[in-house]
Amino acid sequence: MASDSNGPASDNTLKAILYQRGSLRLLDQRKLPLESVYLDIQNSTDGWNAIKDMVVRGAPAIAIAAALSLAVEVFNLEAFDGSPGDAASFLGQKLDYLVSSRPTAVNLSDAATKLKEIISKAVASTTEAKCVFQVYIEAAEIMLEDDVASNRAIGSYGASIIQQQTGKRKLSVLTHCNTGSLATAGYGTALGVIRALHSEGVLQRAYCTETRPFSQGSRLTAYELVHEHIPGTLIVDSAAAALMKAGRVDAVVVGADRVASNGDTANKIGTYSVALCAMFHNIPFYVAAPLTSIDLSLSSGQEIVIEERSPKELLNGRGGLGEAVAAPGISVWNPAFDVTPASLISGIITEKGVITKTSDDDDTFDIKAFAQKTGHASS
Template identity: 45%
Template sequence: MQTATHDYSLRWEEDALLTVDQRQLPHTVRLLRITTVDELIEAIRSLAIRGAPALGVAGAFGVVLAMRAHSTGTDVDFGGVHRDAERLARARPTAVNLAWGVRRALGKVSSGRDAALNEALAMLAEDERVNRSAAENAADVVLRLCPDRPLRVLTHCNTGRLATAAFGTALGAIRVLAGRGRIEGVLVDETRPLLQGARLTCWELKELHIPHRLVVDSAAAWAMAQGEVDCVLVGADRIAANGDTANKIGTYSLALAAQRHRIPFVVVAPESTRDLGIASGRDIVVEERGAEEVLEFGGASVAPAATSVYNPAFDVTPANLISAVVTERGCVLARDDLVPGGS
C-alpha cells in the first residue's frame, strides 16, 4: 500500500491498477494495488472503487489484466480474456459504464495487449476532459435556472474525482460554480447506508475549501421547505433513452421533494452513462446489496437479530421529475418549461 498524492482516483503503474481505496476514507488515504481480474471484481463489489465513470475506466484496465493472465509469450487465450471480461462487466449490474469500458477495451484485444492498454489510458485522459466539459455545461444550466445570487446547492452520494477518474460530474459542477463565485454553501446528504456523502463528498469539499454542511438524508426535504436549497445537483449510474435516471438510493425522494418545492433538479453525467438501448427506467436492473450494510453501523448491530432487510443500492427517478440532464454535449434532455435549448 502507498500514500495517494495525485489528483486521479485511478492510475496504471508497473502492470497494476492503482486506485484510492474508498473504503478507508475519510480517515486514511491509501492506494490499493490491483493485479488480477478477481482482485478488481472484489474491489468493485466492496466499493473500494465506485462511481459510474470510474467503473468504466477500471473495467478497461481490467481487460488489460485479463490479457496478462491469459497470455503466454505472444500467444493469447482470447476465450479466457472474454470470460474474465464478462465476469467483470457483471460485477455491478446497474452502472452501465462498467460494461461500456470493458467493451471498449475488448475491441482492441485482437491488436494485442499494448493496444488494449493504450485504449484504457486514452479513456483515463478522456474522462477528465469529458467531466470538465459536463461540469461547465451544468454550471451554465444552473445559472440559467437559479436566482442571481450565491447558491445553496444540495447534492447526494459522491460525484467528485473519487467517483470518476478526475474532476467529477455533479461535484465537478459545484467546483465550477465555486470558481465563479456562485456557491454560498453545499448541503451534503450523508447517503445511507454506506455514507458516501459523509465520508467521501465532505472529504472532497474540505480538500477544495468549498463551504458545506452535512445533513441526514431524511432532513433534505425539510431543508427545501425551509428555503435552504436553491438547486439539487446529482450524478447518474444509468440514464435511459427517455431520461429516466438510475442513481444512488435516495435520489428519487430528493426529486419528489424538489418538484414539490419548485427547486431545479439537475443530473450531470458523461454521455457514456446514457444507455440509449433501453427505452425507460423500467428496463434498468436495480442492484440489491447485503443486509449487513443496514443491520450494522461501525461494526455494531443496530437491529434485532434475524431482522429482514430490503437494501436496494439505487433507485430510478422518472424523467418528468428532472429539470435537465447535462453531459459534455450540453443540455441533452430537459423539461421544456424549465430549460431552453434542451434536445
C-alpha cells in the same frame, strides 16, 4: 491484493485511481475519511473484488478501474501461447467477468462493449497476440484520460445552466451520494458542477446528504469538500425536505449510474426522494452524467436492473463493517439504487451539453436524438 498507505499524488489532487502502465492502485474508499490506503490491483480478479466490495465505486470510476485491472493483467503476462483470435477471446471473457461485478452502472458494460470492438479490429490487422494486448492496453489508458476531460466539460455546462435557470449571483446547491474525484478518474460529475460553480465564485454553499447506508456523502463527499476548501454542510438524508422548505437550496445536482432513453435515471438510493422534494418546492433538479451512462437499449427506467446489497449494510454500523445496530432477526430490503422519473428532472448535463425536455408540455427527453446529434448514438 497487497495494500500500502501511500497517499495521493503530490499535486494534492484527490485520486481514487493511480495508474502507470503495468501497475494499478485503487484508493480503498471503505476506509475514508480516517485512513488513506491504496490497494494493489494485479489482475481482473482483484479488479472484480475491488468493485464488488466497494473499494472503488461511482459509475465512471468502476468502468475505468475494471478496464485498467485487465490492462495490468495482460501487460504482466509472462507468456501467452495463442493466436490473435485467442487473445481476443481471452480479453472478451475477462471483460464479461468484470461486468458482472456491478450490474446497474451502465458505464461498465458500455466500456466493455467499446473495448471489444477495438479488440476485434486489432485481430483483423495483426498476426501476433501481443499486438492485440497492446492495443487493448492503449485503449484502456485513453479511457482514463478522456474521463477527466469529460468531467470538466460536465462541470462547465452544469455551472452555466444552473446559473441561467436560478438567475442568482450566489446560490446553494444540494447533492446526494458521491460524484467527485473519488467516483471518477478525477474532478467529478455532479460534484464537478459544484466545483465549477465554486471556482467561478458563485457558490454560496454545497449541501451533501450522508447517503445511507454506506455513507458515501458523509465519508466521501464531505471529505472532498473539505479537501477542496469548498463551503459545505452535511445533512442527514431525511433533512432534505426541511432544508428546501427553509429556502436554503437553489438547485439540486446528482449523478447517474444509468439513464434510459426517455430520461428516467437510476442513481443511489434516496435520489428519488430528493427529486420529489425538489419538485414540490419548485427547485430545479439536474442529473450530471457522461454520455457513457446513457443506455439507449432501455425505453424507460422500469427496465433498469436494480442491484440489491447485503443486509449487513443496514444491520451493522459503518455500512456493514461495524458492530450490530439492528434487532436480530429483522428482515432487510437494501436496494443500492432507485429510479427517478424523467418528469422530475430539469435537465441532464453531459460533456456535450445539457439535454432538455422536448417541449414545455412533455415530461420526457429525446435522449436518442441528442446522442445522434453529438455522434454518440451507440451509447
